[in-house]
Structure formats: C-alpha cells, structure tokens
Amino acid sequence: MNTTKIPTAARCVILMLFCTAQAGVCPPSCICTPVGEMKGWVVDCNSRGLKEVPVLPVSTSKLYLQNNSLTTVNTGTFDSLSRLEEVNVSDNPWNCDCRILYLKFWLEDVSESSLASVICATPASNKMKPLSQLSGNELDSCRMPLPIKCLDFFWRDLALISFAVVVFILTSCAMKFSKRLVYQAIRRQYYFAVPLLQKQNLENHVSR
Structure with a gap:
C-alpha cells in the first residue's frame, strides 16, 4: 500500500x-x-x-x-x-x-x-x-452569616410553628374534655333510665 x-x-x-x-x-x-x-x-x-x-x-x-x-x-x-x-x-x-x-x-x-x-x-x-x-x-x-431578611423569616417561621403547636395542644385538650362531658351525660341518662325501667317492670308484674 x-x-x-x-x-x-x-x-x-x-x-x-x-x-x-x-x-x-x-x-x-x-x-x-x-x-x-x-x-x-x-x-x-x-x-x-x-x-x-x-x-x-x-x-x-x-x-x-x-x-x-x-x-x-x-x-x-x-x-x-x-x-x-x-x-x-x-x-x-x-x-x-x-x-x-x-x-x-x-x-x-x-x-x-x-x-x-x-x-x-x-x-x-x-x-x-x-x-x-x-x-x-x-x-x-x-x-456568610444569614442576612437580616433570612433571620426575619426564621423568627416568623418559628413563631408560626410555636402557634401551631399551641393550637394543636389546646385542640387535643378540648377534644378530651368534650369526650369526658359526653361520657358523663350518657352515664347520667343511664342512671336515670334504670329506675324508670325497673318501676315499669314492677307495675306490669302487679297488673298481671
């Protein structure tokens, strides 16, 4: 070649x-x-x-x-x-x-x-x-240190998170308290209803 x-x-x-x-x-x-x-x-x-x-x-x-x-x-x-x-x-x-x-x-x-x-x-x-x-x-x-605006955002976010945590805690406490009230109301109705039923059963027995 x-x-x-x-x-x-x-x-x-x-x-x-x-x-x-x-x-x-x-x-x-x-x-x-x-x-x-x-x-x-x-x-x-x-x-x-x-x-x-x-x-x-x-x-x-x-x-x-x-x-x-x-x-x-x-x-x-x-x-x-x-x-x-x-x-x-x-x-x-x-x-x-x-x-x-x-x-x-x-x-x-x-x-x-x-x-x-x-x-x-x-x-x-x-x-x-x-x-x-x-x-x-x-x-x-x-x-570089965080700029002032970034620090402002940090404190604002921290405040919002803290507020959300407080609201969550208060809501949980309110729900527990409301459940307790409902339970007490049901319990009272039950105690009132039992004597009435016993009285009605006794009257029905006597009438027979």
Missing part, C-alpha cells in the same frame, strides 16, 4: 501557517513557543508583573505564570485549555478568599503538584498556608 508523504517544504509551510494563525492569540505580555508540529504552545508569562491571567491560546500545553502579582483567578479562565499538560502558578500573592476556590478545584483536577505550591498571602488568617490544605469553611466570605 502506497503512502503519500508530505514534502519537507510543505510541512514547513504548514507549520509556518499554524504559527502565524496562533501568534495573534499569544498574550502580548508573554512569550509563546510552539511545541513540535501543531502540538500546542508553551506560554511563558513568568515574572511579567501580571495582576490578572491574560487570555490564553486554547492550544496551550505548558503554562508558566509564576513570579507575578496574581491574587485570584476568575471562574472559567482555564476551562478551554484542554491540551494543558504542565502549569506553574507559584510565587504569587494569592488572596485565599472564596473566589480562589475555582483555582483550587481546577488544580486538583489538572496538577496536584502545582496546587501544593500555591501559598496564601492574604487574608491574615490564611497567610503562609498552602491552598491545598484549606477547606471552603476556612476561606474568607465562603461562610
């Missing part, structure tokens, strides 16, 4: 076209280097003073974001990076509040070793703690 081989020159042209097409999506503050033939990009954003993650090529296979000024990552930032094999986000002043959960969960799926290198800088309660060891309850703003 004959196989058609692409000439070396054509392969170079294809690679150049691929690089040209992808070069436009490389973040201006980073350096993008192709990996092999159409295998993705190494996106080097190391030590660029970045305060937020730039828009990245979808074909990024290696990403270096260490030594920047990143404090958080917006939800969905890395969702399109399906080819990613390696990532480094260490040495950034991460703010470990509830918004950092996206980065935590994403790194747990992609690279646990990279997650281990994420150290919190703020708030003071989490300073110098590894993000991997923090739970949602330990991240600021994830444990």
Whole structure:
C-alpha cells in the first residue's frame, strides 16, 4: 500500500501557517513557543508583573505564570485549555478568599503538584498556608452569616410553628374534655333510665 508523504517544504509551510494563525492569540505580555508540529504552545508569562491571567491560546500545553502579582483567578479562565499538560502558578500573592476556590478545584483536577505550591498571602488568617490544605469553611466570605431578611423569616417561621403547636395542644385538650362531658351525660341518662325501667317492670308484674 502506497503512502503519500508530505514534502519537507510543505510541512514547513504548514507549520509556518499554524504559527502565524496562533501568534495573534499569544498574550502580548508573554512569550509563546510552539511545541513540535501543531502540538500546542508553551506560554511563558513568568515574572511579567501580571495582576490578572491574560487570555490564553486554547492550544496551550505548558503554562508558566509564576513570579507575578496574581491574587485570584476568575471562574472559567482555564476551562478551554484542554491540551494543558504542565502549569506553574507559584510565587504569587494569592488572596485565599472564596473566589480562589475555582483555582483550587481546577488544580486538583489538572496538577496536584502545582496546587501544593500555591501559598496564601492574604487574608491574615490564611497567610503562609498552602491552598491545598484549606477547606471552603476556612476561606474568607465562603461562610456568610444569614442576612437580616433570612433571620426575619426564621423568627416568623418559628413563631408560626410555636402557634401551631399551641393550637394543636389546646385542640387535643378540648377534644378530651368534650369526650369526658359526653361520657358523663350518657352515664347520667343511664342512671336515670334504670329506675324508670325497673318501676315499669314492677307495675306490669302487679297488673298481671
């Protein structure tokens, strides 16, 4: 079976076209280097003073974001990076509040070793703690107190439940009391009816 081989020159042209097409999506503050033939990009954003993650090529296979000024990552930032094999986000002043959960969960799926290198800088309660060891309850703003309106609803519902319980108890007591009255009335009628029946039986006996 004959196989058609692409000439070396054509392969170079294809690679150049691929690089040209992808070069436009490389973040201006980073350096993008192709990996092999159409295998993705190494996106080097190391030590660029970045305060937020730039828009990245979808074909990024290696990403270096260490030594920047990143404090958080917006939800969905890395969702399109399906080819990613390696990532480094260490040495950034991460703010470990509830918004950092996206980065935590994403790194747990992609690279646990990279997650281990994420150290919190703020708030003071989490300073110098590894993000991997923090739970949602330990991240600021994830444990939010009930709003005042929710508390109002709670007390209102509690009052309604208490009222319903009191009504139920009173109704039960009233039913028991009414049953007792009915029983006493029947009992009285029975005591009055017995002598009358005995008297009628005695009169009928004498008349015979």
